[in-house]
Amino acid sequence: MQPAMNQSCPICGSTEWKAEYDGPVRDGVFGKYDNGTVWTCSGCGVSHLPPRQTNLEDYYQSDEYREDVGEQADPHDYFSRHDDEQFDKARFLKGTSFRGKVIADIGCAGGSFLDVAKGLAEASIAIEPGKSYHASLKERGHRVYGSLESAAEEWEGKVDVAVCFSVIEHVSDPVEFLAGIRRLLKSDGVLVLSTPNHRDALLEFSGNPYRSFFYRWVHPWYFDEDCLRSASSKCGMTFEPHYVQRFSFANFAAWLREGKPTGNGHDAALGPVFDDVWKSTLEAQKKSDYLYGFCRPAA
Helix, strand or coil, X not given: CCCCCCCCCXXXXXXXXXXXEEEEEECCCCCCEEEEEEEEECCCCCEECCCCCCCHHHHHHCCHHHHHCCCCCCHHHHHHHHCCHHHHHHXXXXXXXXXXXXXXXXXXXXXXXXXXXXXXXXXXXXXXXXXHHHHHHHHCCCEEECCHXXXXXXXXXXXXXXXXXXXXXXXXXXXXXXXXXXXXXXXXEEEEXXXXXXXCXXXXXXXXXXXXXXXXXXXXXXXXXXXXXXXXXXXXXXXXXXXXXXXXXXXXXXXXXXCCCCCCCCCCCCCHHHHHHHHHHHHHCCCCCEEEEEEEECC
């Protein structure tokens, strides 16, 4: 086990942490592990895996992160892996208008979502530390910035809709990160974020085989609804949670039976109607695998 945590929690300021998990932690692709300890804050419930990198900013600016997760730091590789995910995001954002709006994607990587939104938006802002994506993003008409700070020099208080998909778990300080996004938003703007749900049912039912997969060295932070609401409130924003179960019951059963993932590349084990009911039940019980949130500046 790693030495006891003594740093202050960025959300609530507590210095009391308890070890939640100690064991193999996914190191990039499935099947590769390195031992680590995940700590839970006794004050707000956020969990933290101290990163191995001494400077996360440098890590994400380089190609090292994409290589660590088995990808290439190349726009076309990103498109081939992630373009099809944008349809699910667009359905989730139904009711959020992009027409004539200023849209920002924080941690956009190759910018697939911005490509979808650009045809309607007044301006599309790509905020991405990975320098390998910048030239392609600019060629496709997006305004490109390497950080929230540099984007704020031009866009402070001007963004209508900000999206931040699967990024907040990667940053060094989630409160500072959210505050930087809040700085960009108009008074009636909205931030839509997503992150793995720390109340995921498989953490309870599958136990350590799934924990060693769920916890990842590239994810220093693990959130549930309560600690994300606290972090948002500290930055002057409200938080409205939405739960999304992405993977099927067959994947759930495979984890219980074999202790490994199968994804969604197979037929529903008990038929699509059962699968839909199962997914909606997990979402209603706040035990889905993913957590979305709508954050708005507080009145």
